[in-house]
Amino acid sequence: MRLSAGTSARLGASWDGRGTNFALFSANAQKVELCLFDSQGRRELERIELPERTEDVWHGYLNDVSPGQLYGYRVHGPYQPEHGHRFNANKLLLDPYARRLAGRLVWTDAHFAYRTGSPREDLSFDRRDNARAMPKAVVVDETFNWGRREMRPNIPWEDTIIYEAHVRGLTQKREDVPPNLRGTYGGLSSPAMIEHLRRLGVTTIELLPVHGLVDDRVLVEKKLSNYWGYNTLSFFAPEPRYSQDNPLDAFRTTVARLHDAGIEVMLDVVYNHTAEGNHMGPTLSFRGIDNASYYVLKPENPRFYDDFTGCGSSVNLRHPRVLQMVMDSLRYWVEVCHVDGFRCDLATTLARGPNGFDRNSAFLTAIRQDPVLSSVKLVAEPWDLGMGGYQVGAFPSQWSEWNDRYRSAMRRYWSGEGSLIGEVSSRMTGSSDLFNHDGRKPRASVNHITVHDGFTLQDLFSYNEKHNEANGEGNRDGANDNHSTNCGHEGPTDDPAITALRRQLRRNQIACLLMAQGLPLILAGDEVANSQSGNNNAYCQDNEIGWVNWEGLGREGDDLINFVGHMTALRKRFPQIRSHRWLEGRRADGTYGVLWLTPAAEDMKEEDWKFPEGRFLAYVLGPIERGQSPIFIVLNAAPEEIAFNLPKMPEYKSWQQLLNTADVKQGTGDFASGSAAKAPPRSVLAFVGSA
DSSP: OEEEESSSSSSSEEEESSEEEEEOOOOSSSEEEEEEETTSSSEEEEEEEEEEEEEEEEEETTOOOTTTTTTEEEOOOOEEGGTTTOTTTTBBBOOOOSEEESOOOOOGOOOOSSOOOOOGGGOOOOOOOGGSOOHHHHHOOOOOOTTTTOOOOOOGGGGGGEEEEEEHHTTTTTTTOTTTTTTHHHHSHHHHHHHHHHTTOOOEESSSSSSEEEHHHHHHHHTTOOOOOOOOEEEEEEEEOSSSSSSHHHHHHHHHHHTTTOOEEEEEEOOSOOOSSSSTEEEEEESHHHHHBOOOOOTTEEEEEESOOOOOOOBBSSHHHHHHHHHHHHHHHHHOOOOOOOOTHHHHHHEEEEEEEEEHHHHHHHHHOTGGGGGSEEEEEOOOOOOTTTTTTOTTTTTEEEHHHHHHHHHHHHHHOOOOHHHHHHHHHHHHHHOOOOTTTGGGGEEEEEEESSSSHHHHHSSSSOOOOGSSSTOOSSSSSOOOOOOTSSSSOOOHHHHHHHHHHHHHHHHHHHSSSSEEETTGGGTOOOTTTTOOOTTTTTTTTTTTTTTTTTTTTTOOHHHHHHHHHHHHTTTTOOOOSOOOOBOTTSSSSSSEEOTSSSBBOHHHHTOOOOOOOEEOOOOOOOOOOEEEEEEOOSSSSEEEOEEEBBTBSSSEEEEEETOOOOOEEEEEEOOOOEEOOEEEOOOEEOO
């Protein structure tokens, strides 16, 4: 027989070498039809009703369907938005488990299950067919030759240095990447980019979303796109726009080459919402398959969604089948694509229960016990827009978290704000006030100054205000509170004093980031003074604004690649910076983890911490093991030079200078123990003790 019952055991389209099993979850559907298309995705060849339903999984097996076959679903059921059901079999739907996508969404009113413009809004019903304008799922052969030598780097948590990048934006303007690879998965692992990452000393590249995505209609009408990719439609399929042919194999080839270079790959993943938006959004997949299961609906009125994300809806991970989909997706990227970890966007939404954020939620519990996912790196963006959404420090010990408290404190400090030395001391030593509980380690804090969302490092010291006019939203979008400074002039300038100050402040932030305990995250392009012309929300700018501008390469003062490399090498040299233990002060045996010192090199007392408008902070990180050396760090955010003494320690006769951000040549020198020195205005210094 051509059609048989098949199995419900594996969701999606699974080819076994002879035929393909199709399985789709829907608890509230009345009938599911599989639609097969021609190779161009334009003509529907036939519709086949899936013959079996097992535990709400509709399934069937076709013994003559092979890889390359394009397909979609039509799901029958009630159209009752007021009861949470939005079935409309006139709409072709994408398989949530699609491993590959063919074609791109072409916006048309036919994608909406209701009649657009109707006075009844989404309570009306639309009978138009949208199939020609829909992307199709593709049956795939998942086999891939990783090669005998493919080894995952397995970088220890404490040694991790993350580099956040966009697939297209990283290489689109990089002239030493072959033109056919620029802006693609292959460009990430081109020899030029691998050499660049090695020079920086980073260990892990974190990619902005690469899951199959949709460009919002409102952006397309403005001739813009959803550049960042936080508008997911397919949780298993690599986004096709970043490859020239087979995106799955192109992505895996890139991972293999990066692994061969000793570089890990992490993915920024968006499971908190989908591209279908709110109740007035299109019906592309989940909404038409089983709206009441896939989304969190308002209990008092299930026509509407509980929106914790600011994107119109929230994915319902309380439902076991929806949770299964997310877990299957995560495992797929680890097992089939060999990625090394994930950064979960708006992770608070994923961990919400009926009463808000829950550290023992189904999602966090499932992750904790999963034999595959418990061994990869997991990073949470620990907030969402719902009530009680800010949860920095609240995730289980398995997770690390983006620490926006580090970003805020260090931005304020180096922009000139005083009375922050207490806050800065905590942020530079792992933020124990946030993370030192439940067995968590300093690596729980992912420290960052800049990420994709916000100013670049160059713009942080070039603009007082955001300049998002190109987004077409009247400059209303993006954060207003950036803790930035233009150093005396808004935007680009030829003033040598302002230019020099901006460069020094950039070096200061990079130096602090790489000497702070916790995990450092560097934004791609910050090492070459990349600017977005003051745009702090370039989510829709797949163009010169959003791409990394590499013109700073080789330009004196703007090319900080060697400086970053110097700092990553310094970080690797001193295990106390990468410590997996929380710091202690002086111990009974005379050893110490950290000593906080006044400019006179005396132990700081309470009144010293409260010094009015204090901007000077100095401390010694003690050796972890016998035979290692201490490192003395000085941060001077004051606009004037400050005299200080080197620590006087009997076991160390001198202090060798390792860093002076005010000296672009990185001059070194030896200072006798207890001798006087001067910290230049707005500078970071570091010294190593020598016996």
